[in-house]
Amino acid sequence: MAVTLGGKTLSLPILQGGMGIGISLDRLAGAVAAKGGMGTISTAACGFLEPDYRQDHQRANLRALDRQVRRAKELARGAGLVAVNAMVATAQYADSVRTALRAGVDAVVSGAGLPLQLPVIAAQVPDSTAALAPIVSSGRAAALICKAWDKRCARVPDFVVLEGPLAGGHLGFSPEQAQAGRPDVLERLLHEVREALAPFREKYRRDIPVFVAGGVENGGQMARLMKQGAAGAQFATQFIATEECDATQDYKDALIRARCEDAVIVKSPVGMPGRALRSPLVRRVEAGVQPGPEGCIGCLVPCKKLNSPYCISQALIAAWHGDWENGLFFCGANVGQVDAMSTVEKQMDQIIKEWRAAQ
Numbered sequence: 627m628a629v630t631l632g633g634k635t636l637s638l639p640i641l642q643g644g645m646g647i648g649i650s651l652d653r654l655a656g657a658v659a660a661k662g663g664m665g666t667i668s669t670a671a672c673g674f675l676e677p678d679y680r681q682d683h684q685r686a687n688l689r690a691l692d693r694q695v696r697r698a699k700e701l702a703r704g705a706g707l708v709a710v711n712a713m714v715a716t717a718q719y720a721d722s723v724r725t726a727l728r729a730g731v732d733a734v735v736s737g738a739g740l741p742l743q744l745p746v747i748a749a750q751v752p753d754s755t756a757a758l759a760p761i762v763s764s765g766r767a768a769a770l771i772c773k774a775w776d777k778r779c780a781r782v783p784d785f786v787v788l789e790g791p792l793a794g795g796h797l798g799f800s801p802e803q804a805q806a807g808r809p810d811v812l813e814r815l816l817h818e819v820r821e822a823l824a825p826f827r828e829k830y831r832r833d834i835p836v837f838v839a840g841g842v843e844n845g846g847q848m849a850r851l852m853k854q855g856a857a858g859a860q861f862a863t864q865f866i867a868t869e870e871c872d873a874t875q876d877y878k879d880a881l882i883r884a885r886c887e888d889a890v891i892v893k894s895p896v897g898m899p900g901r902a903l904r905s906p907l908v909r910r911v912e913a914g915v916q917p918g919p920e921g922c923i924g925c926l927v928p929c930k931k932l933n934s935p936y937c938i939s940q941a942l943i944a945a946w947h948g949d950w951e952n953g954l955f956f957c958g959a960n961v962g963q964v965d966a967m968s969t970v971e972k973q974m975d976q977i978i979k980e981w982r983a984a985q
């Protein structure tokens with residue numbers, strides 16, 4: 627069942643969510659796309675392994691992003707689509723979007739703030755036919771974004787990712803809502819978002835597919851949500867413990883070892899709550915004994931540098947290196963279900979099998 631996303635066709639309704647820093651790069655995104663889904667490269671500090679990252683991180687990030695998009699597209703061999711996840715909160719947001727579009731990315735998915743400027747930035751690369759999509763966590767945000775895009779650029783999103791409170795990484799909910807999140811919240815939000823999109827679907831006489839994300843456990847649950855109007859689902863945590871995932875084996879092992887109760891809500895220096903494993907860093911922050919960050923490079927616009935107990939980029943990079951003491955290990959609420967190494971092919975086949983069985 628193919629889905630139309632602007633001018634692009636996605637053969638399977640399965641998205642792999644962007645995961646920063648360094649968890650979803652070209653290898654994972656390319657492998658998911660090669661199976662007919664949409665693989666997503668996270669642009670967040672994606673050049674952190676470049677030799678000149680310390681001297682000129684902005685240049686290193688854009689060079690790495692260009693290479694990663696091209697490589698993921700090669701790996702995809704035209705089967706599925708390659709997207710980038712660009713967070714509005716990043717200082718290099720507009721440059722990252724333009725770089726990815728010039729490199730031929732199929733879609734730009736944008737959250738961690740309202741991506742009101744996304745179509746304006748995309749219009750600066752007129753040759754690109756990439757689909758543009760916001761990540762939202764409420765009908766209100768969906769309506770606000772559609773209104774702004776309609777007014778400024780006479781267009782609407784090509785698709786929308788609806789992220790519920792059980793997702794990993796930064797969350798568009800209060801810490802209490804994130805903590806109390808249950809699977810049925812996603813169903814309620816799906817109705818709310820589809821209602822908010824309805825006037826824009828009518829005005830533009832086209833569908834605006836909504837992909838649900840955050841704690842979608844399997845293809846059966848994806849099928850149930852599709853019966854309620856979702857175009858498909860986005861999965862992230864379950865792609866981490868795969869051979870193809872760009873995380874280190876130490877990161878994958880930390881997730882495999884973790885039980886559901888090890889995932890907690892943390893306060894991120896960007897002012898949003900996030901979900902991560904309760905690592906020693908998180909415990910020190912909770913206890914108020916973590917010394918402040920050192921060596922800020924200004925990578926996130928809303929970061930409360932001086933008042934924050936840690937640097938989120940350094941903590942995510944430490945996690946990538948498998949530094950359990952100092953790392954921030956982002957994960958979704960259903961991390962307890964990840965209990966062994968797998969491959970992208972096996973994960974995709976499993977989701978497709980369960981989805982078809984539940985149709």
Ligand SMILES: Cc1cc2nc3c(=O)[nH]c(=O)nc-3n(C[C@H](O)[C@H](O)[C@H](O)COP(=O)(O)O)c2cc1C
Nearest residue numbers: 643644645646793794795840841861862863956958
């Ligand atoms: C390790 C990790 C890192 C993430 N990083 C980002 C990110 O940089 N930007 C973003 O928009 N979402 C991020 N997310 C959210 C995912 O893209 C996705 O929407 C969500 O986790 C899906 O839920 P699931 O993990 O339960 O499948 C991250 C999630 C994880 C697990």
